[in-house]
Amino acid sequence: MSGQVSYDDVxxxxxxxxxxxxxxxxxxxxxxxxxxxFNVIHWNERIAKSVGLPDVIAHxxxxxxQAGRFVTDWAGPMAMVxxxxxxxxxxxxxxxxxxxxxxxxxxxxxxxLEDNEVAxxxxxxxxDAKVLTRARAVVRLP
Amino acid sequence: MAINPDFVGxxxxxxxxxxxxxxKLAEFADAIGDHNPxxxxxxxxxxxxxxxVIAPPTFPIVISMASSARALAEPGLNxxxxxxxxxEQRFEYARPLRAGDVVTAQVTISDIRDVGRNSLMTTTxxxxxxxxxxxxxxxxxxxxxxxAA
Numbered sequence: 354m355s356g357q358v359s360y361d362d363v364x365x366x367x368x369x370x371x372x373x374x375x376x377x378x379x380x381x382x383x384x385x386x387x388x389x390x391f392n393v394i395h396w397n398e399r400i401a402k403s404v405g406l407p408d409v410i411a412h413x414x415x416x417x418x419q420a421g422r423f424v425t426d427w428a429g430p431m432a433m434v435x436x437x438x439x440x441x442x443x444x445x446x447x448x449x450x451x452x453x454x455x456x457x458x459x460x461x462x463x464x465x466l467e468d469n470e471v472a473x474x475x476x477x478x479x480x481d482a483k484v485l486t487r488a489r490a491v492v493r494l495p
Numbered sequence: 496m497a498i499n500p501d502f503v504g505x506x507x508x509x510x511x512x513x514x515x516x517x518x519k520l521a522e523f524a525d526a527i528g529d530h531n532p533x534x535x536x537x538x539x540x541x542x543x544x545x546x547x548v549i550a551p552p553t554f555p556i557v558i559s560m561a562s563s564a565r566a567l568a569e570p571g572l573n574x575x576x577x578x579x580x581x582x583e584q585r586f587e588y589a590r591p592l593r594a595g596d597v598v599t600a601q602v603t604i605s606d607i608r609d610v611g612r613n614s615l616m617t618t619t620x621x622x623x624x625x626x627x628x629x630x631x632x633x634x635x636x637x638x639x640x641x642x643a644a
Contacts, residue, residue, distance in 0.1 A: 422528070
């Protein structure tokens with residue numbers, strides 16, 4: 354967790370250092386329970402493969418949650434997320450191994466807006482796949 | 496079979512009230528691996544200027560998804576849920592949800608269209624407190640793979 358970022362200290366075009374977030378089958382089971390989304394493609398390899406997926410895939414919202422964590426950890430506790438949107442461009446495939454998969458988040462300060470708001474452009478990758486596109490958050494900073 | 500476009504504009508009545516609890520917020524934060532104390536420690540949340548622990552930015556999906564599921568189950572809509580994946584998601588926040596909020600979700604089917612072999616449906620969900628304070632709007636696009644084939 355970082356300290357507090359202030360609006361005046363942020364520069365347009367600044368890079369947000371990349372962070373790796375691990376994801377295993379256990380992550381998905383926990384997310385099923387906490388979110389109430391028990392779609393079988395997130396926990397049943399047999400059914401996931403039978404509907405044409407390479408293996409069990411992560412909930413898109415789990416991936417988005419990692420992007421949210423990346424934003425709020427960067428922005429600090431006094432910041433407020435005003436807007437947050439993503440497109441799920443490729444599934445995060447989670448193999449049945451101890452390591453599972455990794456989601457790597459990075460970002461750029463796209464624009465400084467009015468009212469102390471800052472727009473961030475986010476990139477999320479798992480392996481070579483870009484798993485989120487058009488991923489953007491607007492945060493209000495102190 | 497494609498998702499039935501006749502349902503565009505269909506507005507569903509607000510959901511039953513959902514009470515946001517500290518235990519649920521901590522469970523959700525644990526499940527996404529987020530250790531931020533503002534999601535589980537009331538004094539940390541108060542230091543950050545909130546009256547109680549707050550929800551992570553993606554938590555409203557727990558509330559909006561239950562409403563979307565209701566829309567998906569609408570007879571005649573023709574959605575094969577096993578083929579459904581999440582296409583896009585966006586939230587606009589007036590403020591973070593927090594423990595103690597009692598909210599309802601009102602979902603409207605805002606768009607249905609075919610893109611290539613897939614059928615896409617977008618829902619717009621307004622999450623407001625039972626006192627009428629708007630907290631968050633969630634826009635979800637679901638993709639039925641092969642739905643338009």
